[in-house]
Amino acid sequence: MRCLSDLTQTKNKNGIKSDNKLKKNIIKKEKKMMSPATLDLVCDVDTLRTLIKKNKVRVVDVRKKDEYLKGHIPTSVSLPLSDLLSDDSPESIIKIMNNLGIADNTPVVVYDDTFGALASRVAWSFKFIGHTNVSLLEVTYSGWKNMGLEIEKKSNKFPKSSHSIDIDYSIYADAEYVENARNDKNKVIIDSRERLNFLTEHIPNSKNIPYTMIRSEDAILRNPSELKRFMENRGIDSNSEIITYCGSVGTLSGLVFFALKTAGISNVKLYPKSFKEWKSLGKPKIEFKDATYWDLSAE
Numbered sequence: 001m002r003c004l005s006d007l008t009q010t011k012n013k014n015g016i017k018s019d020n021k022l023k024k025n026i027i028k029k030e031k032k033m034m035s036p037a038t039l040d041l042v043c044d045v046d047t048l049r050t051l052i053k054k055n056k057v058r059v060v061d062v063r064k065k066d067e068y069l070k071g072h073i074p075t076s077v078s079l080p081l082s083d084l085l086s087d088d089s090p091e092s093i094i095k096i097m098n099n100l101g102i103a104d105n106t107p108v109v110v111y112d113d114t115f116g117a118l119a120s121r122v123a124w125s126f127k128f129i130g131h132t133n134v135s136l137l138e139v140t141y142s143g144w145k146n147m148g149l150e151i152e153k154k155s156n157k158f159p160k161s162s163h164s165i166d167i168d169y170s171i172y173a174d175a176e177y178v179e180n181a182r183n184d185k186n187k188v189i190i191d192s193r194e195r196l197n198f199l200t201e202h203i204p205n206s207k208n209i210p211y212t213m214i215r216s217e218d219a220i221l222r223n224p225s226e227l228k229r230f231m232e233n234r235g236i237d238s239n240s241e242i243i244t245y246c247g248s249v250g251t252l253s254g255l256v257f258f259a260l261k262t263a264g265i266s267n268v269k270l271y272p273k274s275f276k277e278w279k280s281l282g283k284p285k286i287e288f289k290d291a292t293y294w295d296l297s298a299e
Contacts, residue, residue: 101158116220130166
């Protein structure tokens, strides 16, 4: 008479899975279903709608509070950019995320109604304190509405979380770092403001990539292949270290930060205090005072 183990071995030889293997497969499937979604840098509309239905994402609306109350994407929580910028220390950002119910493994999608610039600054801040699973919504709130997609008006709150902190200095630059990078051939400083502002005054040796040139008609950013070609045409080596800045708080340059990342450039830093701080510190700058010679074409 054969014992149970003999029967199991026979089943396995015949290509029939044992009970143990079936249990392991079931557990693997359950874990996969329970595990959080890993987001791309830019989240498409269909993916977000699916995640919302499955209750597997925290959607963050960074418009003003009164705009949020008039209507927002379902399940969105409100985080006006001004609230974050009033104190954007790592400790304050962690507190904000905890109050929004964002844990270490929570997928986060951020949106605004300002061509993605405000959302980019918030998403970058989340990345800076170590929350890697954060994405920009590919469209603005107006774009979402114009598609006829669902909106709601109720304020959403979720149980507080306890997010850890793991600051990522690889994506951050301060004024001293930028000054040292000005004459480094392996580092490229990009001014994200419009051409006229750049020509008026800018950080020496910086290149101008206006934020307006990285957008498309129906999305906050061009698709990755177009962005890659755009950067290559402007002589930006994907192996270089890139530092982005703009006028004051890192919104426009935040959008360019994500554009560069989307284009496949891995080593990108944001100078969040940007040109406003640079000037206040008395750092060197290039100025063009004769408007006759201003070249308003992009590089």
